[in-house]
Amino acid sequence: MELKNLKVSQLARAIETITGQPTTAKSFNYKSKAVDRVTELMAEHKLTLPEVLQAAGLTMIETPKTIVPKKVETVRTKRVTKQSILIDMLQTGSGASIEELMEATGWQPHTVRGAISNVLRKKLGLNVINVQASNDRQVYRISEEA
Numbered sequence: 001m002e003l004k005n006l007k008v009s010q011l012a013r014a015i016e017t018i019t020g021q022p023t024t025a026k027s028f029n030y031k032s033k034a035v036d037r038v039t040e041l042m043a044e045h046k047l048t049l050p051e052v053l054q055a056a057g058l059t060m061i062e063t064p065k066t067i068v069p070k071k072v073e074t075v076r077t078k079r080v081t082k083q084s085i086l087i088d089m090l091q092t093g094s095g096a097s098i099e100e101l102m103e104a105t106g107w108q109p110h111t112v113r114g115a116i117s118n119v120l121r122k123k124l125g126l127n128v129i130n131v132q133a134s135n136d137r138q139v140y141r142i143s144e145e146a
Contacts, residue, residue, distance in 0.1 A: 012111025014056035
């Protein structure tokens with residue numbers, strides 16, 4: 001640990017302890033002035049750095065060389081979004097009805113239709129087709145054909 005790594009308040013406390021005169025951090029305009037004053041006092045009173053640290057109310061801790069931890073590679077799982085649920089359901093061979101998509105996403109029917117029209121068709125460029133099922137329901141699915 002070096003003097004320049006200490007806070008001005010710690011340096012002021014060390015100066016106050018060494019000189020016996022009240023000293024605050026505001027007594028110094030610049031940190032470098034406080035460091036210079038402590039250095040002068042160390043030379044004048046023949047003090048060592050651990051003694052100055054003790055006067056500042058600190059203890060000198062020997063730290064081993066910094067060991068840089070190895071980066072742990074995290075495996076990112078696929079984010080499950082309502083849009084990804086929509087795409088997965090539409091990519092199945094049989095497709096999905098509006099009611100099934102509403103149940104899976106928690107959306108209202110107009111939101112499901114809007115997502116299919118705007119997001120899947122226009123923005124993602126997917127070929128979503130609408131097929132009339134045998135039970136008079138409309139079934140949407142993503143077709144591989146362009």
